[in-house]
Amino acid sequence: MSRLFYVFGNPINHSLSPVIHAMFAKETGLDIRYEKLCLEKEDFAGQLRELLAREAIAGANVTVPFKLDAAKFATTLTERAQRAGATNTLLFRAKDDVLGDNTDGIGFVRDVENRQGVDLTDARILLLGAGGAARGLIAALIEKTHAITVTNRTLEKAEALAHDFNLKSCSFSETDAPNWDIVINATSASLKGAVPPVGEKALSGAKLSYDLMYGAKPTVFLEKAQMLGSKKVADGLGMLIEQAAESFLLWNGVRPLTDAVYEALRRRI
Numbered sequence: 001m002s003r004l005f006y007v008f009g010n011p012i013n014h015s016l017s018p019v020i021h022a023m024f025a026k027e028t029g030l031d032i033r034y035e036k037l038c039l040e041k042e043d044f045a046g047q048l049r050e051l052l053a054r055e056a057i058a059g060a061n062v063t064v065p066f067k068l069d070a071a072k073f074a075t076t077l078t079e080r081a082q083r084a085g086a087t088n089t090l091l092f093r094a095k096d097d098v099l100g101d102n103t104d105g106i107g108f109v110r111d112v113e114n115r116q117g118v119d120l121t122d123a124r125i126l127l128l129g130a131g132g133a134a135r136g137l138i139a140a141l142i143e144k145t146h147a148i149t150v151t152n153r154t155l156e157k158a159e160a161l162a163h164d165f166n167l168k169s170c171s172f173s174e175t176d177a178p179n180w181d182i183v184i185n186a187t188s189a190s191l192k193g194a195v196p197p198v199g200e201k202a203l204s205g206a207k208l209s210y211d212l213m214y215g216a217k218p219t220v221f222l223e224k225a226q227m228l229g230s231k232k233v234a235d236g237l238g239m240l241i242e243q244a245a246e247s248f249l250l251w252n253g254v255r256p257l258t259d260a261v262y263e264a265l266r267r268r269i
């Protein structure tokens with residue numbers, strides 16, 4: 001019988017995860033079913049308990065707005081999920097034994113190092129944004145480098161996040177300097193076609209400018225970075241696929257190959 005997996009979110013219609021996991025299943029020859037399910041925003045735990053009572057679910061991905069609820073639902077958290085303060089992957093090991101993990105940060109690390117070919121060891125990083133995605137990234141990045149500066153529109157949030165991980169923070173107005181190897185846009189500005197007010201010299205001096213958002217065309221942030229002379233630019237499609245591969249590994253004990261999936265999805269979006 002196929003093992004059953006879900007991705008929970010609200011909204012969830014746009015999710016590429018079922019397509020990605022179907023490709024992983026084909027590539028690894030495993031018999032899995034992976035469905036998307038839109039849950040009501042209230043009472044994540046109650047809805048999940050009801051579902052678990054009805055169906056034998058092996059694991060789940062969890063996306064906006066349920067990543068904190070999922071962390072609470074888990075009975076054990078991996079170290080990186082604890083550091084991130086959020087969970088995007090659940091493994092249902094037994095009744096009352098639910099492992100929570102966060103694969104977003106490691107997905108970013110793998111995409112940057114293996115696909116973009118940029119070494120993160122001791123890299124100087126400027127991180128734009130202080131929301132859930134920024135925290136998830138830091139939770140994995142600090143295993144590679146502590147030279148991370150956090151900046152955010154609401155400066156106090158950048159300061160609090162930097163403080164939690166013993167990192168530096170600064171305001172956007174202090175970013176006009178060629179001081180960083182990698183500039184990461186972990187804000188949601190690109191969703192609205194906006195660019196965070198990062199200094200031009202930060203982008204022109206970067207070996208890599210990376211936007212967590214992805215789409216058919218480069219985001220306005222990536223267009224600006226390219227125009228200003230960033231050596232490389234990349235969007236978050238690779239991160240999305242690599243975080244999915246890490247979840248797949250946790251659930252099935254096999255890490256699927258991701259390059260063909262990346263090429264296929266790049267064509268599809």
Ligand code: NDP
Nearest residue numbers: 129130131132133153154187188189194196212236239240
């Ligand atoms: P949150 O809502 O938690 O945080 C949003 C962040 O963006 C805040 O720091 C906010 O600043 C900032 N922001 C929003 N609008 C602007 C703007 N116009 N100018 C400057 N800053 C702005 O979102 P998440 O952290 O969950 O997600 C951030 C992005 O990352 C999203 O686009 C999401 O789709 C993407 N993502 C991609 C993944 C992938 O696999 N590729 C995985 C996870 C996320 P303030 O605090 O001042 O409000």
